[in-house]
Amino acid sequence: MQPIKLQARDDLTLHGYVTFPRGSSGKNLPTIVMPHGGPFGVQDVWGFDGDVQMLAQAGYAVLQLNFRGSAGYGADYIHAGGRQWGLKMQDDLTDATRWAIQQGIADPKRVCIYGASYGGYASLMGVAKEPGLYQCAVGYVGVYDLPTMHTQGDIQQRGSGETYIKEWIGEREGLAATSPNRIAERIKVPVFLAAGGEDQRAPIEHSKMMEQALRKAGVPVETLYYDTEGHGFYLDAHQQEYYTRLLAFLSRSLGGATATTSTGGSNAAK
Template identity: 70%
Template sequence: MLAKREWFDPEKQATAKPIEFKARDGMTLHGFLTTPNGSNGRNLPLVVMPHGGPIDVQDYWGFDSDAQLLSAAGYAVLQLNYRGSSGYGKSYVSAGAKEWGGRMQDDLTDATRWAIAEGVADKGRICLYGASYGGYASLMGVAKEPDLYKCAAGYVGVYDLPKMIADDTRDSRRSGNWLREWVGDPAKLGDVSPNRLADRIKVPVFLAAGGKDRVAPIEHSHMMESALRKAGVPVETLYYDTEAHGFYTEEHKQEFYTRLLAFLSRSLGGSLAATGSAGDAKAAK
């Protein structure tokens, strides 16, 4: 609740503004850009933060604690409602079908290049960070566009799509038909699974996951970590056996955000974390 987050000073909060631009195929895309309070909004280190889901989910205009935390650390934050997201009509949602690693991923690339072209982002200081599908998209982004990003952070992500489909079908979380219609043919999804593309990744990676996660089992992160280490990619991890699809213990959340800010700072130069009175991490000035 906002009432419990007294360390967020309303006078110092960043403002998110809606953005709109054309993707490479002409589709109009929508999202939000948050820039640090008091900055001129130009030539900033940028964190591209894809939302989870991915289908029929969206980022909304309003208070977002991660965007505020990152903005307070000096980063512009780009949240794209890539094709497949809700809020823009049925055709917008349908355009995301079977586009894991495809046009949904290209939308994030196009958004990144839009931010560079607009003069918002310093092209040499851009990272990806996301949770769940956002974790997948972050790792897929640095595999597909190895020269565009300086690092990637994946939080409770899925990284092997054939495994995801097999697990979901076996556990009856989603039907096999739904998965094939919206994710794709399992026989072809290895080509867009980040853990199988680790040799294409050339930048540092941070992985965080929970041992009780049934949505994105921790095995995905273990497999991703192993593949990265085999490929010689710098990787650091934060695993908690007692957490599930997201960290809820206050000490674990504090450690995660402290580690995340430190990780991003090494590639982008933003602020590190200080400890708030409520036990959460906040960006230090």
Template identity: 40%
Template sequence: MKKTTTLANFRNMDVISVEWINNDRLLYRTADKQGDTFGVSVFAVNRDGTRERRIQLGPARILGTKGDGSSYVIMKEYLINHLDWSSDSSKLYALDTLDERSYPMTTGTQPPHIRSWIVGVDGTVKYVICSWKGIRTIYRWADEQWSKVTEYDMYKGVGVTPITVDMDGKVYGVVERSGGTTAVHQLDPATLRPAAEPFVEIEGFDFDGHPVFDAKTSKLLGVRHLSDAWSTTWVDPGMVEIQRRVDEKLPQTINTVRCGDCAATPVYLVESVSDRQPEQYLLFDPKTDRLTALGSVLPDIEPEQVGSREFSRFKASDGLSIPVYVTRPAGGGAGPHPAIVLVHGGPWARGATWEWSTEAQFFASRGYLVIEPEFRGSTGFGFAHFKAGWKQWGKAMQRDVADATNWAIAQGLADPKRICIAGASYGGYAVLMGLAQNPELFRCGVEWLGVTDITYMFRYTLSDASDETREYGLPVLVGDPDSEKDTLISMSPVSVAEKIHQPLLMAYAGADSRVPVDHGNALRSAIRGVNDKVEWLFYADEGHGWFHEPVRIDFWSRVEKFLDQNLRGTPSAGAH
């Protein structure tokens, strides 16, 4: 703990990840973010700084280590179709980080359209997951040959996905049940038919997580999983006891214990986090019963600067249960408070967890209540919740956001006269539609990188969406661009721009391939002459997100100033 060796130090790049290849060798990645293109470089180096090597990847990425103590890693090569320059399939290699020799991890002609590879704890390929034209097909690799196991429609909500195979050949996978939440079951290796009883099931939440194995013995120790927050359920008695002792010392935080060679390690790495505390890292020595601090993320954050965070559910206007996270402003108080309704992107994603949230705490530290609804269409809360959002842009999905706002007002949390709506990407779309549809609720809006014309998503050739996504995914999730074109147009913010009169901050990026700047320009033109309270920001070198520190500082400083001007004070006569 007294001697350190610097293995990587760059003036113009960030080290973005580090992992062990074996006990003597490390893999690390660097990135220079330009627009939506990561200038990612991968290096391998011995722990004493010797035998450093830059790994030449091309259209490939490192998935992880072989886990067998060798200097090999697993490399996934993307096979590009040269039509829309997206990846139609992939191939898996084992790559030696000492000399870059590689060999394919399977032989012969592989199945088409491989998206995911399932590698067992023993470091060999077990299954592949293929997706094409809305159909998911799973093949098994055994006895040096491929066999088709199962096939199902990706949008029916019934299916199974293997996630790991242990040293004894036991297969574990995520099982989808029509209308319900997913759970982990043990699967039959040949048919993937699930056992009747789930291995891991979390009421009200889809399974999101992974099993934890001992790095040396490959014994299953437990499962890391997400409900409203992350936690670990240990099946190994020794790890149950270690977790108990750590939690006893750190009762106010979620404490993730990591150990690698867990049965023999003299110390355990602990990652400690809460809604009010960014990640801290400590070492736990069970012999001395002591915790030693290693360091923390955002060490200058003080507890009095941040607010507490809660998870709840409320009934939408049609009776659907909607999960929601609420972050109270720093300093607390009973309320009602000026509020920010923060809408997540995706929209087919999980928006939040209970742990530390930088964006929510940015607002809370300035005295705002933050409301984050997991509106229908969000994932992680069951297939029925996800499917309820299909083709509901600007409709039921948008009503959920309004219902969350009214719920917070009814709870006495939010001041009905001082509420702003904010979000990025799909969240930016929801900001614009919220201002147009619910002017009685939202006094102002902050949107960045937001969709303004839904039809662009189908016909804009420079977007990073693949042809398959445009042809098979978006028509199911958003709407058919031919038969439902009029609906898509009517639910686009550019079509209702004349209804947006509140103060609005818009920000777009010149290198965004997910939501190109044409979206922002279209709305900016449509709203010109209708609303003179629009502030426009443009960052030429950014992509779909703010990756450069000067841009982040500039954007959030402007957001703070915008809210000071438009949300803090008493509404003027006639204002919403």
């Protein structure tokens, strides 16, 4: 896992990390771009992350970017992400992906984008906004219809939640253009959606709306829904099914390893 630094298209300095598969040359690799959740006041840091290590073990380079809005770089950096869902925050991820390609790290024909919560939104928005850049997308417990955030979910139910949504995401009337479920016809690559029926932060209705829009647009989409899970899958059996499906999905587009069951009964990338 190595730190990286690059310039965004508006000259803002961006920081993040690339994790390389053990023993790789670090060049021309199948790559997963993995935007973090939050998004505001949250950051990726150097250290162990189970998803990242699993993907690296499966043969992927993993790119994590602290796009504008992330913590760790001062208040101005956080506020630079205000009302930039699908706009400059998304452009940062695009610029970082292109940087990884230009550096020779990422094989331009083998790049997917995968994230959870806000990261799920950014993944689906990424393939809608940049249809030629990624070969697939995964959205895990994500939000995909931004106007719905004004009416559903636990953020708007809080005392200052509606104000927060207006200040940091935007007024309801202007959010359709940056809602991936409303521009699904722009998506040209396979999508995998996973969500929990008891999720209050990102209600499962977001994933079902996204699925419906993708199917209407003729986009290949796979889903994994658990009625009893919330904002993330926590039961061992559900996690095993999810990660097995995830690795299989990514492998079909990028060629990485899939999950096999070891003699000890736990999944490992082989």
